[in-house]
Amino acid sequence: MTAHVKMDAPDRRNRLDAMAQGVIGEPLDRSEGALKVSGKAVYAHEWPVEGLCHAVLVRAAISRGTVTRIDKAPVEAMDGVLAVIDDDRLLRNPAQGTANKAPVQGPRKIFYIGQPLAVVVAESFEQARHAAQQLVVETEAADAVLDPEAETLEHERPKGKQTSQGDLDQAMGAAAFSIDEVYRTPGHSSAPMEPHAAIASWDGDRLTVRASCQMLKYNRNELADALGIKPENVRILAPYVGGGFGSKLGIAHDAVAASIAARAVGRPVALALSRRQVFETTMRRSESRQRVRLAADAEGRLTGIGHAALVSQLPGEKFSEPVTQATHFLYAAKNREIVHEIVRLNLTCAGSVRAPGEAIGMTVLETAMDELAIKAGIDPVELRKRNIPETDPEGDKPFSSHMLASALDRGAKLFDWQRRNPVPRSTRDGEWLIGLGMSSAARVNMLAEAEAIVTLSAGGVRIESDMTDIGTGTYTVLAQVAAEMLGQPMQSVTTVLGDTDLPPGPGSGGSWGASSTGSAVFAACEDIRKCLAEKLGCVEEELTLKDGHAVTANRRVPLAELLADGPISVRGVIEPGKTSKEVRQSTFGAFFAEVAVNEVTAEVRVRRMLGVFAAGRILNAKTARSQCLGGMTFGIGMALTEELIHDPRTGAIVNRDFAEYHLPVNADVPQLEVDFLEERDPWASPIQAKGIGELGISGAAASINNAIFNACGVRVRDYPATLDKILAGL
Amino acid sequence: MRPFDYVRPSGLPEATRQARAEGSAFIAGGTNLLDLMKLEVMAPTRLVDINRLDLAECASLPIGGLRIGALVTNSDLAADERVRRDYPLLSRALLAGASGQLRNKATTGGNLLQRTRCYYFYDTSAPCNKREPGSGCSAIGGATRLHAILGASDHCIATHPSDMAVAMQALDAGVEIETVEGITRSVPLSDFYRLPGDTPHIETVLEPGDLITGVVLPAPVKATQIYRKVRDRASYAFALVSAAAVVAVENGTIGSAALAFGGVAPRPWRNHHAELMLAGERPSEKLFEAFADEVLGEARGQGGNDFKIPLLRRTIIATLKQATEESQ
Known part of the structure; x- marks a missing residue:
C-alpha cells in the first residue's frame, strides 16, 4: 500500500495535536545516544570486515598544473603495499548536494592544492600512510588564480540570482540615513568530528560501501556514475554519521577511491581522510566580499536595499554560495538591487557548509542593519520591526x-x-567593556520528496527509510511521529535508517530531513489508522490510539487483536507541491x-x-x-x-x-x-x-x-x- | 610515519648512550613528537623511551627551591602544592596551555623541547630551514599570524610555543642535563635556547645524547607573580603573546622585577637589560611604557603579526601595573 501526499494545499488539520499518545514535541533523549557515548555505535570506518586492507590518498602539492609522471615502482615494492592507483575515475572534488551524478573526475589535471592524485593500498593503515608519503608525483605547475578580489578576474553573474527593482541610487541619494559599506567573510570548513571515511567491498558486480554520507538516495547514483556501474549494483550503509554540516552531502573522495581500490586488489578496502585532508579536500564555504547599501527615511523605514556578493568556486562547478538568499525577502524596501557574482579560483571546492547563503549573508546584512540603527538613532530591535514586509517584497x-x-x-x-x-563604552566590568547586540534570524524553508515504510504489527511499529541521522536526532523524531499517530509507547517503535535498500528519503541537508521524512511517516501512519478504523467499523477521525490500544465509542481493543491476521505496512510518500511556490x-x-x-x-x-x-x-x-x-x-x-x-x-x-x-x-x-x-x-x-x-x-x-x-x-x-x-x- | 627502532633503557647511562647515535630521539609523553612523526616532519630512526627512568619526582631542595624531574607531567606539576604556593605563575602557565588530556601526558622536559607551531614547519611540501636546513623559510612572505617579532632571523621567524617555559624563564630556572659521559651539568634556562641565526634547526645547547633530567627552580622570593596569556580563543590555543612577571615592590619602589614573554620570539623572551630600568624605581605608567619600549626596541613585524607589537606593549604595561599594585 502506498499513501502519497502531494503538498498542493495547506494542511490545517493539525492532526498530531489531536492524537492521544502525548509524545510528539516531548524533549525525549535520542534513542541511540547511549550507544554513541559508550562507543557502541559503529561508524563507517569501524566495521569489522574480514580481509580488510587500507588505503591512503596522495595529495597535490601545487595549486594548478598537470601530473607528468608518477613513480609507482619504488612504492609498489614497499612492505605491505598492494597497489598504487591513479585511476581516471578518482574525483577532483566531492559532488555537490543533490547532484545525483558524478562530479568532475580525473587526477591528471590539478586544480587546487591538496587535490587527491593517487591512492596507495596496503595491508595496514600504517604501511599505506608511509607508502603514500613516499610516492613521488612529478608535476608541471601552471599559474594559479588565488585572489578572489584580483581585478583581472571575470565576474560571472548567474541568471535568476539578480534582482533589480526601482532605483536604488536614487533612493540612496534621497535617504535620510544610509549605509554603504563593504564587508568580508572568510572561508570556513565544516570540520565534522567524524572524518569522511568509507569501507568498500565487492561481491561480483555488487558493491557495498559503508560510508559517512548525508544523502544516500543521491549518493548511490553519484557513486555509481563515478565508477561507471549501475546504481542497482550499489548499496550504501550509513546508520551513524558523526556530523556532516554539508560536507557529506555529495559522494566524496573516500567512497570513490575505496571502491576503485577494492576492485583493484580484490579485497575490501577502508579509507579515511586525515584531518588535514578533510580541510583540504572536502567542501569549504566560500569567502565573500559583500557590499551592502541601505537607504532609510527619517523614521528608519527602508527605501532601498542593495546587497552585492562576490564568492569563489573552482572552474566548472555549478554551486555558488547563495549569499543573498534571505535578503530577497527579509525586509521591505521599494528599491532593491541584489547582485550575485562568482569568480573562478584554484582553491578547495566551495560547497554547502551549514546554512549556505544565510550563514554569512544574514550575518553581513544584520551587521549593516546595526550600523543603520546607530546612524538613525533607532533601537536595533525597533528598526527591524519597522521593516518587516507584509508580503514577499520581490514577488x-x-x-x-x-x-x-x-x-x-x-x-x-x-x-x-x-x-x-x-x-558604546558605557558599561564596564574591570578591564572588560560590556556590550549587548542583536540580530534577526531567517532561513528559507524547504520540503523535499521523501518515502518511508511504516509497518504496524502486534509487536510494535517499524519505520524504514534511507534517511540519515547525522547527529540530529532523526531516529527519535521519526519514532515520535509514528508513536503519536499510532498510539505506541516509544519503546515499541523501531527506526531503521541509513541503507539504500530502504525507501528513498531526501537525506540530511537544507534542514529538510525531519519535516520531509517525518511527513512521509505521517502519511503512512494516516493510512494505517484508516485500515484500523475499517477493521473497527468506525471513521478514522473517531479513532483514538493510545498505549497499544484502539479506542472508539465505548470499545477499547488491543492493537495486537486487530493485527492478528498480520501486520499493516504502508509506504508513505510526501511530494512537494504548490505550497512550495504559492507562498514564501x-x-x-x-x-x-x-x-x-x-x-x-x-x-x-x-x-x-x-x-x-x-x-x-x-x-x-x-x-x-x-x-x-x-x-x-x-x-x-x-x-x-x-x-x-x-x-x-x-x-x-x-x-x-x-x-x-x-x-x-x-x-x-x-x-x-x-x-x-x-x-x-x-x-x-x-x-x-x-x-x-x-x-x-x-x-x-x-x-x-x-x-x-x-x-x-x-x-x-x-x-x-x-x-x-x-x-x-x- | 617511517619505520623506527624502539628501545626502553633501564638507566640513565644506557639512555644517553642509546640516544647518541644519529637519528635517535628521546620520547616521553610523545604529545608533540608522535604528531610530527605521523606527518613525517620528524623521522627519527630510533626512539629511546625514557618513561621508565626515575625522573618523575618533584623534590624540595635543602637550600630552598624545587627540583622538578623531567618526567613530571604538566598536570602533576600544575597541581603540586609547593608550586601552587611558591611559584603560582608556573601553575597558571601550565594550566593555560594545551588541554587536560594533553597535560596528563606531556612532561616537563618534553614541554621545554616542543617544536614550533609554524604552519610551514608542519608542511613537508614547503621549504623550511628548521626542518631542512638550507631549503629556505616559507613563513617569510607567507601567513605570519603566529610568528616572531623578536629574535627572528632572515632564515627563520618561528616562535617557541610553550607557556611553561615562559614562566620558568621569569623564575630564573635552570635546566639539569645528563651527558653521555655521565656528567650532570646545569644550564640557566636563559642560555638553554639558541636564537635561529642561520642555523634555525639547532634550537638548544643540547648535544647528541644529552638528556634533560630536571628543571631546578631557585628558592622562592617574596614577590607578586602573574601569568597573562593572550590568545585567539579562551582555551586550547597557543599564545599570541604572553607575559610572566615576578615583581616585588617595597616601600613604594620596585625591588626586583623579572619578566618573560611568550608567543613573540624563538624562545621565551627576557630582556635583563630592560629589567634594570625597573629596579629601584617608583611604579608609574611612564616607567612601564619606557620598559615596554625598551623590550620592543628591536621588534619587527612580518605583516600578519604586526599587531603583536602594540599587543605586547599593552600587555606588558597592564601586567606591570597589576603586579606592582598587587605587590604594594
Missing part, C-alpha cells in the same frame, strides 16, 4: 507564516534588552548576545546568548534545542575565531588542523538559551513542521559583532572579529 507572494516580530519582542523581553545602553516559506528568529571586550588586549568573550526561534511544530524540544545550540556555537566561531587561512602565494590552507583552525571550545561558549515560539505552519508540511538545523546559525554571528561595537565602539567589517582588528580602535 508579492504571501508568507506562509511570519514570526519575526514575535521573535524580536520575545527575545528583547527575555534578554532584558531595555537595559542596553546604546552609547521561511523560518525566523532573533539572536541576542552579551560580550565582553578586554580593553587591554581586545580579546572578546561571549558572556551570554539567546536565540528565539519559530520553526513550525517542534517535533522534539530537546533535539531541536540541541540543533539551535549547535548553530549558535557555529555563530560564535564565525563571529570570533573561524577562518581558513590560505598562503597568499600558493593557496595552501595553512591552518588545516584543530589546533589552528579555531572552532569554539567549551570555554568560548557560555550558557546559551534557546526559546521556541509556538507555531504551526500549514503550508510547510502535513505535520506543520519546518526546517531547524540551520536557523540557529543564520545571522547569529552578527549579534556578537554588534555587541562588540556596543561594548567598545569598534566596528569590524571583516569577519572574524579577531583581536587584531579591534585593537587598533581601542
Whole structure:
C-alpha cells in the first residue's frame, strides 16, 4: 500500500495535536545516544570486515598544473603495499548536494592544492600512510588564480540570482540615513568530528560501501556514475554519521577511491581522510566580499536595499554560495538591487557548509542593519520591526507564516534588552567593556520528496527509510511521529535508517530531513489508522490510539487483536507541491548576545546568548534545542575565531588542523538559551513542521559583532572579529 | 610515519648512550613528537623511551627551591602544592596551555623541547630551514599570524610555543642535563635556547645524547607573580603573546622585577637589560611604557603579526601595573 501526499494545499488539520499518545514535541533523549557515548555505535570506518586492507590518498602539492609522471615502482615494492592507483575515475572534488551524478573526475589535471592524485593500498593503515608519503608525483605547475578580489578576474553573474527593482541610487541619494559599506567573510570548513571515511567491498558486480554520507538516495547514483556501474549494483550503509554540516552531502573522495581500490586488489578496502585532508579536500564555504547599501527615511523605514556578493568556486562547478538568499525577502524596501557574482579560483571546492547563503549573508546584512540603527538613532530591535514586509517584497507572494516580530519582542523581553545602553563604552566590568547586540534570524524553508515504510504489527511499529541521522536526532523524531499517530509507547517503535535498500528519503541537508521524512511517516501512519478504523467499523477521525490500544465509542481493543491476521505496512510518500511556490516559506528568529571586550588586549568573550526561534511544530524540544545550540556555537566561531587561512602565494590552507583552525571550545561558549515560539505552519508540511538545523546559525554571528561595537565602539567589517582588528580602535 | 627502532633503557647511562647515535630521539609523553612523526616532519630512526627512568619526582631542595624531574607531567606539576604556593605563575602557565588530556601526558622536559607551531614547519611540501636546513623559510612572505617579532632571523621567524617555559624563564630556572659521559651539568634556562641565526634547526645547547633530567627552580622570593596569556580563543590555543612577571615592590619602589614573554620570539623572551630600568624605581605608567619600549626596541613585524607589537606593549604595561599594585 502506498499513501502519497502531494503538498498542493495547506494542511490545517493539525492532526498530531489531536492524537492521544502525548509524545510528539516531548524533549525525549535520542534513542541511540547511549550507544554513541559508550562507543557502541559503529561508524563507517569501524566495521569489522574480514580481509580488510587500507588505503591512503596522495595529495597535490601545487595549486594548478598537470601530473607528468608518477613513480609507482619504488612504492609498489614497499612492505605491505598492494597497489598504487591513479585511476581516471578518482574525483577532483566531492559532488555537490543533490547532484545525483558524478562530479568532475580525473587526477591528471590539478586544480587546487591538496587535490587527491593517487591512492596507495596496503595491508595496514600504517604501511599505506608511509607508502603514500613516499610516492613521488612529478608535476608541471601552471599559474594559479588565488585572489578572489584580483581585478583581472571575470565576474560571472548567474541568471535568476539578480534582482533589480526601482532605483536604488536614487533612493540612496534621497535617504535620510544610509549605509554603504563593504564587508568580508572568510572561508570556513565544516570540520565534522567524524572524518569522511568509507569501507568498500565487492561481491561480483555488487558493491557495498559503508560510508559517512548525508544523502544516500543521491549518493548511490553519484557513486555509481563515478565508477561507471549501475546504481542497482550499489548499496550504501550509513546508520551513524558523526556530523556532516554539508560536507557529506555529495559522494566524496573516500567512497570513490575505496571502491576503485577494492576492485583493484580484490579485497575490501577502508579509507579515511586525515584531518588535514578533510580541510583540504572536502567542501569549504566560500569567502565573500559583500557590499551592502541601505537607504532609510527619517523614521528608519527602508527605501532601498542593495546587497552585492562576490564568492569563489573552482572552474566548472555549478554551486555558488547563495549569499543573498534571505535578503530577497527579509525586509521591505521599494528599491532593491541584489547582485550575485562568482569568480573562478584554484582553491578547495566551495560547497554547502551549514546554512549556505544565510550563514554569512544574514550575518553581513544584520551587521549593516546595526550600523543603520546607530546612524538613525533607532533601537536595533525597533528598526527591524519597522521593516518587516507584509508580503514577499520581490514577488508579492504571501508568507506562509511570519514570526519575526514575535521573535524580536520575545527575545528583547527575555534578554532584558531595555537595559542596553546604546552609547558604546558605557558599561564596564574591570578591564572588560560590556556590550549587548542583536540580530534577526531567517532561513528559507524547504520540503523535499521523501518515502518511508511504516509497518504496524502486534509487536510494535517499524519505520524504514534511507534517511540519515547525522547527529540530529532523526531516529527519535521519526519514532515520535509514528508513536503519536499510532498510539505506541516509544519503546515499541523501531527506526531503521541509513541503507539504500530502504525507501528513498531526501537525506540530511537544507534542514529538510525531519519535516520531509517525518511527513512521509505521517502519511503512512494516516493510512494505517484508516485500515484500523475499517477493521473497527468506525471513521478514522473517531479513532483514538493510545498505549497499544484502539479506542472508539465505548470499545477499547488491543492493537495486537486487530493485527492478528498480520501486520499493516504502508509506504508513505510526501511530494512537494504548490505550497512550495504559492507562498514564501521561511523560518525566523532573533539572536541576542552579551560580550565582553578586554580593553587591554581586545580579546572578546561571549558572556551570554539567546536565540528565539519559530520553526513550525517542534517535533522534539530537546533535539531541536540541541540543533539551535549547535548553530549558535557555529555563530560564535564565525563571529570570533573561524577562518581558513590560505598562503597568499600558493593557496595552501595553512591552518588545516584543530589546533589552528579555531572552532569554539567549551570555554568560548557560555550558557546559551534557546526559546521556541509556538507555531504551526500549514503550508510547510502535513505535520506543520519546518526546517531547524540551520536557523540557529543564520545571522547569529552578527549579534556578537554588534555587541562588540556596543561594548567598545569598534566596528569590524571583516569577519572574524579577531583581536587584531579591534585593537587598533581601542 | 617511517619505520623506527624502539628501545626502553633501564638507566640513565644506557639512555644517553642509546640516544647518541644519529637519528635517535628521546620520547616521553610523545604529545608533540608522535604528531610530527605521523606527518613525517620528524623521522627519527630510533626512539629511546625514557618513561621508565626515575625522573618523575618533584623534590624540595635543602637550600630552598624545587627540583622538578623531567618526567613530571604538566598536570602533576600544575597541581603540586609547593608550586601552587611558591611559584603560582608556573601553575597558571601550565594550566593555560594545551588541554587536560594533553597535560596528563606531556612532561616537563618534553614541554621545554616542543617544536614550533609554524604552519610551514608542519608542511613537508614547503621549504623550511628548521626542518631542512638550507631549503629556505616559507613563513617569510607567507601567513605570519603566529610568528616572531623578536629574535627572528632572515632564515627563520618561528616562535617557541610553550607557556611553561615562559614562566620558568621569569623564575630564573635552570635546566639539569645528563651527558653521555655521565656528567650532570646545569644550564640557566636563559642560555638553554639558541636564537635561529642561520642555523634555525639547532634550537638548544643540547648535544647528541644529552638528556634533560630536571628543571631546578631557585628558592622562592617574596614577590607578586602573574601569568597573562593572550590568545585567539579562551582555551586550547597557543599564545599570541604572553607575559610572566615576578615583581616585588617595597616601600613604594620596585625591588626586583623579572619578566618573560611568550608567543613573540624563538624562545621565551627576557630582556635583563630592560629589567634594570625597573629596579629601584617608583611604579608609574611612564616607567612601564619606557620598559615596554625598551623590550620592543628591536621588534619587527612580518605583516600578519604586526599587531603583536602594540599587543605586547599593552600587555606588558597592564601586567606591570597589576603586579606592582598587587605587590604594594
